[in-house]
Amino acid sequence: MDTNLPVTSQPRVVIVGCGFGGLRLAQQLRHDPVQVVVIDRNNYHNFQPLLYQVATGALEADSIAYPIRKIFAGQKNFFFRMADVSRVDTTANTVHTNIGDIRYDYLVLATGSLTNFFGIESIERNGMQIKSIPNALNLRSFIFQNLEKALLTEDPAARQALLNIVVVGGGPTGVEISGSLAEMRRSVLPKDYPELDFQHMQITIVEAGAELLGPMSPQSQREAYEYLKELGVHILLNTSIKRFEDCKAYYSDTEFIPTENLIWAAGVNGAAVPGIPENVVARNKRINVNRWNQVEGFTNVFAIGDVANMVTEDMPKGLPMLAPVAMQQADHLADNFRRLAKGQTPVDFKYNNKGVMAIVARNKAVVDLPKGHFSGFLGWLTWLFVHLMTLVGFRNKVVAFIDWAFSYLTADKALRLIIRPFNRRDMKDDKGKRPAEQQNATPQYNAPPPAIQTPQA
Template sequence: MDTNLPFSDKPRVVIVGCGFGGLQLAKDLANAPVQVVVVDRNNYHNFQPLLYQVATGALEADSIAYPVRKIFAGQRNFLFRLADVTGVESATNTLHTSVGEIRYDYLVLATGSLTNFFGIESIERNAMQIKSIPNALNLRSFIFQNFEKALLTADAAERQALMNIVVVGGGPTGVEISGSLAEMRKHVLPKDYPELDLGKMQIFLVEAGPALLGPMSPASQADAGRYLHELGVQVQLNTSVKRFEDSKAYYSDTEFIPTENLIWAAGVNGATLPGLPDAVVTRNKRVTVNQWNQVEGLANVFAIGDVANLVTDEMPKGMPMLAPVAQQQASVLAKNLVRLTKGEAPQPFEYTNKGVMAIVARNKAVVDLPKGVHFNGFFGWLTWLFVHLMTLVGFRNKVVAFVDWAFSYFSSDQALRLIIRPFKRRDMRDDQGKRTAEHLTATAEYNPGPPAIQEA
């Protein structure tokens, strides 16, 4: 029943997912007296904050992905298995996967998040999302395919729907892709489609709340709104898209925006696993954890990152679903796992807010730092570029991204307008019906380690 994991007399730590949290945890356990097994459905780490640039042709997919095995080459206590997780059985310390069962001493859920369609079936069936590299490539192909169709149709209404783009969700993803699409409309599409009247192309950003970038400062919200207005993006606040069908995005029973292109960036759920107690799974599918990132009621199961719901006095709605949170949780948990193997008490997690940022377009970005520090414009844009460039995994990826950004900046062009994988809407359910969180799993030869330490 095992997946040929080697025997070890050390405790086995199984990490489900190699996103920001899982990657950091596995690295931090490099010299720990444990066997580290990472399970993911992809064999690469995906830098999600830049997926929108893949979708709009600013970056190629392989510049934001890096092979997991290459990242950990030389780490002697590291093992990787490619599989889908199908459930967890905490009573027997067993993880069920598409390739068998893996026994664990300590289990860490770093499964990330999935798109939340809020139960709107027509949107789930017809809208595009940006949660994975396949999603981003599909979106890029779909947009350019629709422009090719717009060239061929003699129906003005159909042409308008093919060119219009509606982005739902005014968070960082929605703001960033709206700005990127607006720049593409100004600099790129006129070169490729001179026969089309691109002055008629409309980009809508629809947000259900009263402001864009809800978690950021009022100054950042105002700056982002102003930048989008300058780019010609039509921002509609306090507006919800209720359904999407027949090339119409309805925001009331009778009012709609004609479009074939609806990008859903309005919400996420935690990518929880079957088999966890119902009591620990919250309304938005995040897993309730305590101050040690330990799943409530399960002494040797932990969760970090987007899937973990850690409530504190400062964060009554749980920690924000940000990469720095996942990375900090991972670093603390790595130390705590070593403590647990030694019979020592774990230390509580405390989040250090280092700031948040969002880019809107070239020379237009907003940055919020602790203690109320805010800046924007060109300096904010440089800060955003530097932070994301340094966070990319792999020297090659950093160089490729830098060259692509420099080329785009000085030429006002994007060279990656490729329809590599033609996409049809009937493919949507096959692609989006699969779990997009990065959690794959496998089975292993098991050697029992020391029992988990109960809460002190």
């Protein structure tokens, strides 16, 4: 029991997950009379908003990751265990992991989110996602491996499918990776592969809704649309990918886009932990919490960040799954722990919306603030500054700044490396299973390219 954690008279706060919320909470409790135990399956904190830049070669993986133990070096009340959580036992106040059981006095679930494939098994088997550093490295290798294959392919239709890229999802991740890929097509790839005609490379973003960047302002939606159109990205609105098999991304029963490369950025679910009663888990796998971030029905179990479903009058579907929400909830929960220690009543959480932003390409970004909107070069600088300051670790900030400066001055991306060759048969989901049925498929490439749709006002 307790995996060699020291026995102490202080209450033990076990935090499952070291994303934005878990990391911030553990830091906020550094001077409190509690034992802080963080459990994570990785030994590093991952800055997810920049994963797409790892996938497209703008940043290396170690620029957006930082060792957990190094972050907390010198924090005497902190302990870390690298483990997978199998379930929690709320009756025995125990977390069951693959390295043993860990007892808790207070449990905080900060497990984040997982990719939601909406039950489309062919996409889950054969598509690529960007939820982790291994995902991003696999995607980068896969794209460049297909470019190498395109050089050797004599069949024009097969070559076209190797070049085409379909991005599913018009949220910030989908827009950002589409813009980054379009910039690579324009200024980077023709230098590396002069034998290939990249005017025929088709980058398509597919969005089921009526606009891109659905949560943002109409002005940001229109500007992002125009930025992508200027970059030559095909945009399909009010369209869903039904299935992806035999190197074809079907957007109807018979119509498809020929492609070997489908990137799924269309949705996420909360990463609820087994052992939490089903009646407090929402349909999107987020855990229902009250305004103190207490899991419904419990006094010593809490959830923060993406996995927490906190419904308010302004947000009837729950607070957005954004890093600022997780960090503010962590700060608030730390204060409430101090109130509980003094026998005081916790106070309600109130989200302070400081704005949202998305980058599309070089000098092109959109920023929505509570009392205003701006875009273009100023929006791009704002996006860079905010993300640079949010990165963990001085070294990561410096390396990211240098890489971005190099990319800006040279219109190049230096990290076009296939360090770990990727095979679809190696793809695994979170349950460790993902067969690659299309690995040796013989596709037919006879679909017309999709038309660009005009956004609705």
